[in-house]
Amino acid sequence: MIRVAIVGSTGYTGAELVRLLSHHREVEIVALTSQSYVDQPYEKVYPSLTDHVGLTCQAQNVEALMADVDAVFLALPHGLSVPWAQEAYRQGKKVIDLGADFRFRQVQTYESWYKTKHEAPELLGQAVYGLPELNRDKIRKSVIVANPGCYPTASILGLAPLLKNKLVNPQKIIIDAKSGISGAGRSAKLGSLYGEVNENVKAYGVATHRHTPEIEQEAAALLGLAPEDITLSFTPHLMPMTRGILATIYCDLQENLSITATEVRQIYKDFYGGEPFIHITEENQWPETKWCYGSNYVFIGLTIDERTKRLIVTTAIDNLVKGAAGQAIQNMNLLFDLPETEGIDRPGIWP
Known part of the structure; x- marks a missing residue:
């Protein structure tokens, strides 16, 4: 033992x-x-x-x-x-x-x-x-x-296949993430009180959150770059729920790259093939935090916005697991x- x-x-x-x-x-x-x-x-x-x-x-x-x-x-x-x-x-x-x-x-x-x-x-x-x-x-x-960290786990797993295959512009990545209140810990704080959190959604750590350089470090490593060679935007939000993180990631496809959402989804499935805890959802099936509540599983969904040529990835995890x-x-x-x-x-x- x-x-x-x-x-x-x-x-x-x-x-x-x-x-x-x-x-x-x-x-x-x-x-x-x-x-x-x-x-x-x-x-x-x-x-x-x-x-x-x-x-x-x-x-x-x-x-x-x-x-x-x-x-x-x-x-x-x-x-x-x-x-x-x-x-x-x-x-x-x-x-x-x-x-x-x-x-x-x-x-x-x-x-x-x-x-x-x-x-x-x-x-x-x-x-x-x-x-x-x-x-x-x-x-x-x-x-x-x-x-x-919890936010970096959701963000990096959502980004890794794109960065490793150099499908997106690494300087134009935006991560919009939401977390349950348990991420703030058990200590009594004004911002964690029921009356402050219930029926409320708020951004925090805007442009200053400490998980930003952690995400940048690992994103740069996937590209073979130094951490200072990549800059992304990360904004977390607090949700009126106990557990869960949902990270929605917006990426600009590399210029002149012609690829479909079906092809990108297959890249994800190949990249995470055999991974015991990662599930890639099918077309038009978007991850929800409730799917992984209390579990070590990760759900990742994606699509390409044909109007903007922007690739959108959503990752759901339980922040405590x-x-x-x-x-x-x-x-x-x-x-x-x-x-x-x-x-x-x-x-x-x-x-």
Whole structure:
């Protein structure tokens, strides 16, 4: 059995890790840490997991905890993962970081967008960006996996076949994305209150959202370019729902390119052929967030607007599963040479 710890286990992402891992046939959860609920039984924090997790929340003692595990999941705010990653690297343990601290290959990008000094830039070269559909072989050989952000997961998976096949102008990409409120975390905030969110839709982080450079970095890599060689527009919106992300991506086809939506759809099917979690929808079938609610699945639909010659792609994921905890487990399965779908192959919940 793989012995794992979840650091930051009482946030929404941590709780989703606990829910999924509690039924993983090859995993034993040996430690759950929390800053707010130390010494409280986990099932008292999340009664929905009563009789599934017999652990008590413990303090975050890096060295003691790391010595007793094979892998650690870090479900922490940015800037807090470095001590854990350093100790895991020192002890030869695997780490899957669900925060932003190891997602960027250039430390200047991280420090500029997150306004935080990176305390271990030497480890960035040891980290692999954990999007299995693109980096599967690298993930298997890694020690530190940087789990992608939720918006970047939806956006990059929607863009990858287009960029890899150089079908669109990389300087004219617009991503309009909507997310459920759970993406804001469990902490009490004015903007997350029911009265603020219910019956309301709002844009936020307009032209400044921190997931923008992450999407640009991976888009540039698909094109064989440096991150600074691509600039795209990304605008997120908050929706009055609990889970889900729907990203609609607008791209200008390369000049003088003659191609049909049917041909592009086949390119997507070929690119993602054999991928266990990706579904390409048929013509005029558009993804909905409800289709993947509670699951690790991704739905991608597309068409070409013949009037504007613009290619439109829509991607739906669950922000807490494929956008966070499910993808982290997918990465853990790769790290330990397990079936990639182990523990996360459940269908979505409907309605």
